[in-house]
Amino acid sequence: MQRKRSLLPLIGMQSSFSAFGMLSLLTVCLSSAYAEVKCLNGQGSAAIVNDDISSAKMEATARARWAALEEAVGVEVRSQSVVENSALLDDMVTMQGKGTISSSKVLSEKRDQGMYHVTVNACIEPSKAAEAVASLALNNSVAVFLPARRPRVLQESESTARVSNSRKTAKASVTSQSVTEEQEESNILSDTLIEKLVEQGYTVTDIAPTGVLDAEEVDKAIKSGNFTAMRSLIGKYLSNLLLIGKVDYTVSQKKGEEIGYGIEAPFNRVTVRLTYRLLTRERDSGKLVIVGAGTSEAKGNAANLEDAAAKGMENLSTKVIPALLDKFARQIKGVSRKIAVKVDGLDAVEGTFDVKQVIGNAAWVSDVEATGLNEYRVSYPENSIYLANSLSRNPKLKLVEFSPYSIRLSYRK
Structure with missing residues (x-):
């Protein structure tokens, strides 16, 4: 009788371990399913300017990678409709995605009448991709x-x-x-x-x-x-x-x-x-x-x-x-935030005034404050990627560096 009593806890422990093992296995399976990587094709195109094929290929590849990411998430509003600078999109995938695109390879590329077309296959984790895309959401x-x-x-x-x-x-x-x-x-x-x-x-x-x-x-x-x-x-x-x-x-x-x-x-x-x-x-x-x-x-x-x-x-x-x-x-x-904007290449007061006016006229900018020589603190309620995109469209400004809370530009007179 004593032996039987001593075996009962062992049987219970074995059952507990078995149940725990099955539960753990189920949890791992569910987590794996949620984090399953999808490999999707994406297509991108870019105009060839001044016969600069390498820049056109880089832009087309960035657009193709982003197209694959959008496909993985099922986003309805294409990012190109709000952010035209494909380099900014690719940088955001790197900064915000945190492993969103685990790998990608170019499947095909061709030049056709002033355009460069690229098709890539990108392997994407949907849950992380959703976070990256959601960070593009406009506050307005x-x-x-x-x-x-x-x-x-x-x-x-x-x-x-x-x-x-x-x-x-x-x-x-x-x-x-x-x-x-x-x-x-x-x-x-x-x-x-x-x-x-x-x-x-x-x-x-x-x-x-x-x-x-x-x-x-x-x-x-x-x-x-x-x-x-x-x-x-x-x-x-x-x-x-x-x-x-x-x-x-x-x-x-x-x-x-x-x-x-x-x-x-x-x-x-x-x-x-x-x-x-x-x-x-x-x-x-x-x-x-x-x-x-x-x-x-x-x-x-x-x-x-x-x-x-x-x-x-x-x-x-x-x-x-x-x-x-x-x-x-x-x-x-x-949700308005402060973004540091620095402009290189200014050496005159009228140049400083022009840039400040350009920044102030950008959509959603509520205030521009000069904090130093050619440096500004901008009150902006949106994701700073939109401010960088808006300013880089101006023919007098070239985007040099971008981060969520700082933008660096060069001024063209």
Whole structure:
């Protein structure tokens, strides 16, 4: 009996070790699957300027590498539309990617009528690639998804009924409706908000037409507080802010129903309610955090139920959009950073003034302060890669060095 008792713990330990081993193996397998490297082809092209083939090949190769990275992540907004300097993109892969592209090789290259074309095969770790691409997100870029539940009248009819009270019996007109409900992913509120955001200078992505998200997912995320499913949208659309929410409605009053003293309601009254969350991505952890939240409601009156709901949406838009715009503005102002800009090749006061003016005129620059001879501190709310890209487009300035918090240029008189 003693031996049997002494063997039981050993059997238990063996089972524990076996279970632990299987769990560890499963964890390793899952981690390996998540970190699986994808080898994809990418194509890039560049113009040959002054017969400089080597520079054109370098630029085309950089574009091809980035095209493969975008393919791995599934990004919708091509980086070339916001950053034209391919050398900056390649530098960012090196700085931000941290092993994003483990290896790459040129499969083919050719010169064709002033253009140089390169096809590469790049091996990429998608999770790291997503982080690299997400770092390109514009602070003034917002993705919007505000689906609305609304009534739709299938059939409406009127009939006459006798209505009695303690004093008399009278005839009354009774309206009956056959009503169904539907989700409108593009609606009065979302369309009006997007229009106002564009007027304010924001880069806006309307998620509704893409079909990557539905009202049910948004409802679950808001109720649970779990926004993991939304995280990929930040990188997919290069957006820094993501506004999600839902609009619901209740019929507060039906046309024709008695509202007291024998009086019938002359119209339908619909109350519409918005619940929303404004999300952004933490720079260090990559997690989505809530930077704004709220609810709002408004009423609409009309003879037709659908018209009443539409009127409620119009009133809700008038009420809530100014508050949303204010939250966007405060969020972008809060992430402004200081970037050191140095310009070589200046030897005259008028030259210094010209460059300072050029920097100040760049998009999103809020302040330029001279800190030394040909050195400036620039207040800028965006990723500094966009400032470097903007300044390098000027024919008088050539980009020499770039890092997240410093830019070095040479001045051409």
